[in-house]
Amino acid sequence: MSLFRLSDVSFGYDPATPVLHSVSLALEEGENLGILGESGSGKSTLLRLMLGLAAPDDGVIEADGSVLDITSRRRMQAHRRFAQPVFQDPYSSLDPRMRIGKALAEPHAALGLDGDVGQEIARVLQAVGLPQDSTARRPRAFSGGQRQRIAVARALIARPRVLLADEPVSALDLSTRVRVIDLLSDLSQEVTLVLVSHDVAIVAALCPRLVVLQHGRAVEAGATADILSDPQHDYTRMLLSSLPRLPRPEQETAR
Ligand code: ADP
Ligand code: MG
Secondary structure (H helix, E strand, O other), rough: OOEEEEEEEEEEOOOOOOOOEEEEEEEEOOOOOEEEEOOOOOOHHHHHHHHHOOOOEEEEEEOOOOOOOOOHHHHHHHHHEEEEEEEOOOOHOOOOOOOHHHHHHHHHHHHOOOOOHHHHHHHHHHHOOOOOOHHHHOHOOHHHHHHHHHHHHHOOOOHHHHHHHHOOOOOOOOOHHHHHHHHHHOOOOOOOEEEEEEOHHHHHHHHEEEEEOOOOEEEEEEEEEHHHOOOOOOOHHHHHOOOOOOOOOOHHHOO
């Protein structure tokens, strides 16, 4: 059973200007999915719909084997345990006044989770590689990369099956970026990741599956390795060619 299945999903903030056009995709357990596209292509909107923050105008989203009905409190409570977000900017996703222990305890209570909250906090701090005494500090005591670890820890409290990460390393400096990517890679053992990015290299490092989004349309989808070695769509080729760091010797000589 797919973790997520989107079938012909369309959506517009204003119905007159659709942002997503008939997008279909599936997320399978253990197969991290990258969503690649330029700024404004609808990546964050797609994640919002998968989180249940808005409903499609058309089409169906299934999660964990059933239709995601965002008008059902009960369904949404279950969905928040199933899929958790990680956002781009850890500075704005953490309350600056709240000590880390409280920031981690809060979702545990709000989601009505089982288990001892202290043990669960210890578990997620360990999972993201932060010291246990982090609980007593506030966000400003941490670097950008550490704050993003805290945001990931907060998501992991729910023991979700899926992490929906929206440009999770874009706000970080380069050296920190690598370490957070390593963390997300390690977590792939226990959660399946949907990773939104405009950066091909990050998607290639973490995601065996890929959907390329252009102006709200999924123009290419499949195995990341296949798409990167033999892109079928002009837009994908354009995204790849805008990445000078990616070695692509065959393509260079083919031009
Ligand atoms: P991406 O994450 O790929 O940059 P977004 O999903 O943020 O793309 O945006 C897709 C389109 O939807 C853009 O044209 C953007 O201006 C529009 N959009 C995004 N958020 C809103 C909103 N809250 N209200 C109206 N339009 C929005
Ligand atoms: Mg975005």
